[in-house]
Amino acid sequence: MKLKPKKLILLFFLLFYSHSAFAHRVNVFAWVEDQTLYIESKFAGGKFVKHGKVTIIDPFGNELFSGLTDEKGNTSFQIQKVMDHSIIVNAGEGHQGTWKVFAHEISGHEPEDHEATTVLEQRSNIQSTNLNCISEDQITKILDEKLKSVHGQLKIIRQNKENKIRDIMSGIGFILGIFGIFALMKSRKNQP
Numbered sequence: 238m239k240l241k242p243k244k245l246i247l248l249f250f251l252l253f254y255s256h257s258a259f260a261h262r263v264n265v266f267a268w269v270e271d272q273t274l275y276i277e278s279k280f281a282g283g284k285f286v287k288h289g290k291v292t293i294i295d296p297f298g299n300e301l302f303s304g305l306t307d308e309k310g311n312t313s314f315q316i317q318k319v320m321d322h323s324i325i326v327n328a329g330e331g332h333q334g335t336w337k338v339f340a341h342e343i344s345g346h347e348p349e350d351h352e353a354t355t356v357l358e359q360r361s362n363i364q365s366t367n368l369n370c371i372s373e374d375q376i377t378k379i380l381d382e383k384l385k386s387v388h389g390q391l392k393i394i395r396q397n398k399e400n401k402i403r404d405i406m407s408g409i410g411f412i413l414g415i416f417g418i419f420a421l422m423k424s425r426k427n428q429p
Contacts (some may be wrong), residue, residue, distance in 0.1 A: 262333030263289070265326045266392050269316065269343050270381070277392075278310040278326040278334060279401070285310035289328040296321045325334050 258377045262281040267274055274293070278286040291312050293302040303320065316322070322338045 256325055261328050263328050265334040267322075267324050267336045268337050268388055269338060272316045272343075274314040274316055274322060274324075274338060276312050276314070276326070277305075278306055278328070280328070280332070286326060286328045289326050292321045292325045292327070294325070296323075303344040305327070316343055321398060383426050 256289075257408045263278055263286055263414050264281060265278050267276045267342055269275070275371065276291060278289055278291075280286060285308065287308055287310065289306045289310065291302070291304050292300060293314055299359060301317070304314075306312050306326065313331055314322075319340050321340050324336045324338065325333060326335075
């Protein structure tokens with residue numbers, strides 16, 4: 238029995254369809270600065286998600302924000318309450334990515350736990366006596382500058398790690414698919 242052209246074409250699309258689906262996966266990254274939640278979104282290949290729909294949901298399923306990304310895949314949201322925020326970026330045609338910002342990541346708010354508040358007050362009193370020569374604004378600016386580079390490095394590391402695993406699995410699947418085609422063709426040749 239010969240391998241018919243229709244079957245060969247179908248086999249070809251099945252092998253390469255899953256690889257192209259990974260190329261349109263949406264990577265979402267979010268962080269908090271000064272009570273503003275900043276969101277970046279890109280496709281796995283590095284292209285920006287232009288005008289993608291961004292939805293932010295609270296832990297109870299209520300929609301807190303709905304908007305669109307700009308030309309560079311960015312948007313922002315002013316945080317109203319300290320709670321977990323789930324971010325969903327929908328780039329259309331089923332291409333979607335998510336990110337979760339936990340309540341403890343949101344800076345500038347006092348914890349609701351009384352004991353934790355007391356510990357923070359004690360620490361701030363100790364720090365203020367030791368650091369009288371440096372203002373709080375100067376410390377904040379220094380930390381913000383230092384953390385921007387860390388933020389960029391973490392984003393790159395996260396994206397590279399995900400891409401490596403995905404690329405390795407795609408490569409293994411591709412190689413196995415090629416060997417499968419050759420084995421099928423060889424078995425068909427050997428049949429009378």
